[in-house]
Amino acid sequence: MPKSEFDYCGRTDSRSVLNNGEMGRRDLLFRFGSGLGAVALTDMLRRDGVLRAAETRSANPLAPKPPHFAPRAKACIFLFMAGAPSQMDTFDPKPALRRYHGKPVTRIYGSYEKRLYVESPFKFARHGQSGTAVSEIFPQLASCIDELAILRSLHTSVEAHTTATFFMNTGEAIPGSPSLGSWVIYGLGSENENLPAYVVLPDERGGVFGGAMNWSNAYLPAATQGTLMNPVGPPIVDLLPGYEITRRQQRDNLRLLNQLNERYLASNERNQNLLGRMRNYELAFRMQDTVPEALDIAQETAATRQLYGLDDAVTQPMARKCLMARRMVERGVRFLQIYCRGWDSHENIAAEHRNRGAEIDRPVAGLIQDLRQRGMLDETLIVWCGEFGRTADNSMNFFRSNPGRDHNKEAMVCWLAGGGVKGGTVVGKTDELGKKAVENVYHTHDLHATILHLMGLNDMELTYYHGGRFKRLTDLGGRTIDEIIA
C-alpha cells in the first residue's frame, strides 16, 4: 500500500486510513486527557505491514518473564539499615553480657586499644504467640513479631562499610557486579509499563556507602538498573522539565517529533531500536504523571497517615518512604530498596540505636500492618538488614562515657516478613555473647538465594555470561534458608 510522507496517526492519509475505518480509533488518542494514551502510536504502527518485522525484533528487556517456579512473593521491599544495626540490641538478646560488662576482652587489636565488654542498654521482652524477644527500641514492631522470621546466625565476608554494603547488595565486595534488584528484574521483568521496575529510595540525610554502584545493573541490561527516586522533591533527574514549558506545548513537541520520526522509521527497516525509542517517549510522557501520582502520599487517609506515623517529625521521613513503597508495590513495582542511615553506633549506642529505633519502628510496623490489611502482605516480601553486625565490646575508647560497638562480620541479625515467610520463627544462634554465629550459620549469599527463591527464581539458574564465564548473584551458589520458608 502506498504511504504518504506523513500518515502519522492516519490523519493526513485519507486513502489508507479512512478506507480501513481506523480513523476513529486513531483520533481517540488525542481527544481525551493529555493526549497520548497507553494504546498509542505503537499499536497503530504495528498494523502497518512494513513495521511488523521491526516490532517483533525490538524485544522489550522489561517484558514479564516466567519465573523458574511458582513465586511466593511478587514484590520485595528491602529495608537497608545502613551503618549496621547491632544484633544484641535489637533481636538477639544476650543477657550474659551483663556479667561481662566492663571486663576486658581477650582479643588483640591492631591498635592495641583496650576493649571492654558492653551490655545492652535496652530491655528485652517476649512478644506475640511466638514469644520472641524484642528490644524495647521497637515497641510497635514487637506487636507484629508473629509476622517476622528472625535470622540470628547471618554472617558476611567483609567488615568495612562500603565493601560490606556492596556485598549485601551485589554479592561482591568490589564494585562492578549487578545488584540483587537488577538480578530480580533481569529474571522476572516488569509488571508495570508506566513505572520503573526497580526503585531505590535513599535516606534524605545523605548518600549510601559506595553510591549508585549499589543499585547498578553492572553488566546486566541497562533497563534492569535501579531508578533512584528522591523521597522529597523531584523524584527523578529531569522527570519534569528543567525549564518553563506547558504540558500542552510538550505534547505538541512530541507530536511533531513522532511525525518526523515516522518518516525515518519507514526508511530504516533494519534498525530495531527506532520503534523502542518512540515508545519510550510516550512512556516518559506518561511517567511525568504516573510517577508523581504513585508517590503522592497526600492521597492517603488520616488513618493510614496515623498508622505509618506520617505526621510525627521523627517518624515522618521513614514513614514517607514506606508509604511510597506500598503505593509503588500496588502499582506493580517489583523491587524496592529503602535506606535508613545512622546505625553505625561506635559510641553512645544507648542513644543512637534508640533514636534509629524511634525513627523506623512505627513506619515499618505500619507498613507490615497496612500490607496485611490490604491483603498484600502474602505477596510482598519485606527484608530488614544491615551490611554487617556489631561486636560485643566497645569501639575504641568511648567506654567510660557512652559505649558503643564496633563492626563485626561474624554475626549479624536480619529479619524477613511477608510473602512465603514463616512468621514467628527464629533461626540460628550466636555464641553466648553474640560475637559469632555458631548454629545454623548462613552467609549473605544464602540470604540472596532465599530472596530469589521466594520470588520464584533459582539462584543457580539465574546466570549472565560476562567476562569469560556465566556469572550469578550468589557466585558459587547459596543455600536457601528453609527454616524460614512457610
Place this chain on the structure above:
Amino acid sequence: MAILQCLERIRRSVAGWRVGTRCFLLNTNAVTHRSFHSVAAWLACLFIMTVVASTVTVAGERGGANAGQHGWPWTPLARPEPPALKDAGEHHPIDLFLQAKLVAAGLKPAKLASPRSWLRRIAFGLTGLPPDPETLEQFVANPSEDAYNTQIEHFLNDPSYGERWGRHWLDLVRYADTRGGALDYARPHMWRYRDYVVRAFNQDRPYDRFIREQLAADAYGKYGAEGKLGLAFLHQWVPVERDAPQLNRRDFLNDVVGVTGSVFLGVTLRCARCHDHKFDPLPTRDYYRLEAFFAPLQVSVSTLPFGQYEVALQQAESWEKQRDEWAELLDQRKRKQEATLAEFKARLRGRRKLAASGDLKDFVVDVTDAELKTAMQEGVLFTSAERQSYELIRRQTARFANPNHRDYFSPLAYSASDSPLRYSVATHVLSGGNYELREEQVEPGFLSAIQGHSDPVSFKGVSGPRRKLLAEWIANADNPLTARVMVNRIWQYHFGKGLVATSSDFGKNGSQTDHQDLLDWLAAEFVESGWSIKHLQRTILRSHAYRQSMNHDDRAACEKVDPQNKLLWARDAIRLEAEVIRDSVLSVSGRLNRVMGGPPFFPDVDDELMQRAPTWWEPSPRVARERRTIYMLQIRSLQMPFIKVFDGPNIDESCPVREVTTVTPQVFALFNSRLLREQSEAMAERLVSEVGGDLKLQIRRAFQLAFQRMPAEAELTRCRAFLEKPLEATTTSNEAETIPHGTLADLCLVLLNSNEFIFLD
C-alpha cells in the same frame, strides 16, 4: 597445618573447577550445589578434577613444542592472500575476503550507500561530530574517487580526531579524574594522560610505541617526557578498603595484570589468577610469571615539566590566567570558609562561657570541629541559613570525590619505576588467588602458549625496569595477539561491532569469528605500515563493506541465512554514544567550544543530584562547559547522569564495548533537561542570525545543521505549520484536528530529539 593447607587447596581447586563446569553446562546443573555436599559427588569431582588438571597443565605448560598449536589467534601472524572472486570487477582486498564468504552463503552485499551517508559515517566515526553542511554539499556535488580520499584525509587531520579516538582508548584504560572506591580521592593530574592519548592519536603515534610508553616509558629515554605521561596507564586501578595492606597490593597487581591482558592481548588473563584458564591455554603459572614483570613496580606522583605539545606551553597565556584564577578562587573560598567557621565557633564559645561554672579552661580552649558539628546538628544556636552555609562548607572541603583540588596546574604527573629491591622481589603462584596460600616461586616469563615453552626470560644486559621486556614482547610484530586485537578494535569503532564481537576476549569463550583471514590481513597491513592506525583506517574506510547501505534488496533472504549480519551483508545502524550526542548537540547549536586539553571542566549538574552528592563544586563558566565531553570532569563515584543514561562506560573497569540501550530515562535527558533546552534556544538564535526571519529558510537551515540534508517537501510543510501562529482557538474539544504548534526553539528541540539525530545510518 600443612594438611589443612592441602585440604584448603583441594577445596579451592574443586570450587574453581565448578566455576568452569558451570560455564560449560550453564543450567544443566550436572552437579548441583546441594548434592555437591554429598561425599560421593565430592570424591568423583576430585577424581575428575585431577584428570582435568593434569591434562590442562600438560597442554598449557608444554605449550607448543611448536608454537601456535592452540589454533587461531595463537598462531603466528602471516599475511593471507585475499581470495579471488569470479567476477572481473576491481575489489578492495577487504571486500574480497568478505564477499567470498557471502558468495559461499549464497548472498550478495548491499548496494553502496549514498555519498551523504558515507560522509556522515566518516565524520562521526573519525571526529565524533556531524560534518558541517557546506563540506557535505561540496562533496555530494562531486563525489569523485579523489574526493573520497580528500575527505578521509580532511577528517583524519582534524584535531577532533584525537578527541574521538582518544575517548575510545580512555574507555579501555578506565580513565577517570578520581581514584574511585570508597575513598574517591582526586587524581588531579590525570588530565595530562588524557591529553597525551589525544595527541598520540592525532600524531598517529605508532601503536607499538604507544604500548611501550604506557607500560614502560621509564625504560625508554628516547620517548622523553612526552612518553612518560603514558605511564599514568599504570595508575588507573580502583583502590578499595581492605583489611590487610597485602590485599591492597594484590588488588593493584591483579588489576594491572588483568588490564594488560585484556587491553593489549585481548585475553581474559584474570581467569588464570585462581585456576588454570578453563578454555584458553593460560595456565595459572603463566599468570604469575607475567605478574612477576610488575612485581617491583612502584607508582608515584612526581614532577614532570610540561612538554612543548602540552596545553601549558601551547596556550601559555590563557594557561597562566586560568592557573591564577583557580588559585585565587580557592584562596577566596578558603578565607570565606575560615571566617565563617571562626564566627560560628566564637559564638559557640561564647555560649559555653555562660554555661560553664567558672572553669577557666573554657576561656582558652578552642571549640573543636566536632563540637561545632554537634552544635549544628542540635541546631538551637544557629539559624537554618547558617546551618546551610555550614553544610556547604563541609561539602566544599569534603575529603572524597572532591574536585576542588589545588594541584591541577602543577607540573606533576603519574609515574612509575621499579623498586630498588627488584632483584629480591619474589613472585609466587598463589593457590586460588589467595595471597596467604603461596606455592612455587616463579620468574618473569611470557605466555607459554605463544612462546612454546615456559622458560623464564633473561635479564642479561637489560637495565631498567622489568616491564621493559614485557612491553617489548607485547609491542612486537611476532606477538600474534597484539596486532590482531588492535585492528579488531579499530574495526569495531568503525562498524559498531568487531569482527570478534568480544573485542577484549579473543579466547574460545569469547564470541570468536569467521573472519580470521580478514583480521590477519588487516593485522599484517597494520604491522607493515609501521603500526599506523590512520593507515589502517584509510584502508577500511575505502572498502565497500564500510560504504554499503543499511538496506538490502533481498533483506529477507539475508536475514534467513545470517540474522545477526555476521557476514556483513549490509551496514548496521549505530546509536551515537553519550559523548557524541552531547558534542553534536553543542556543534549543531553553534556553541561547541573547540579549545583542547587542560584540567577538566566542571559540569552543571542537576540541583537535586548536587545536593545528594557528598561533595560540591561550582560549575565552570558556560563557555568552558561547552567544550567537548572528553574534557568533562569524571568522578568515579558520581558519573554524570547524561553520560550514564546513554550507556557511558562503567569507569571502574576496562570497557571494550559500549552497551547500547534504549531506556526511558534517556527521554528525560534529551526532552526535559536544561542542557537541551539551552542548546535548542542557542540553535534557534543561530538560525535567525544566519538566515533571518523567513520560516522556510529557518527550517531548511535547521535540517541542514541537524541532519545535513534538506527537508522533504512534506517535512517542510509540517514544520512550517508548526511554526506558524495557530489560528485563534476555534475549538479545543477536538485536539486531534489541531496542528501542533511551537516556537523555533521547540522545533530545534524536536530535531535534536529525533531518531535521525541519534542514529547514524
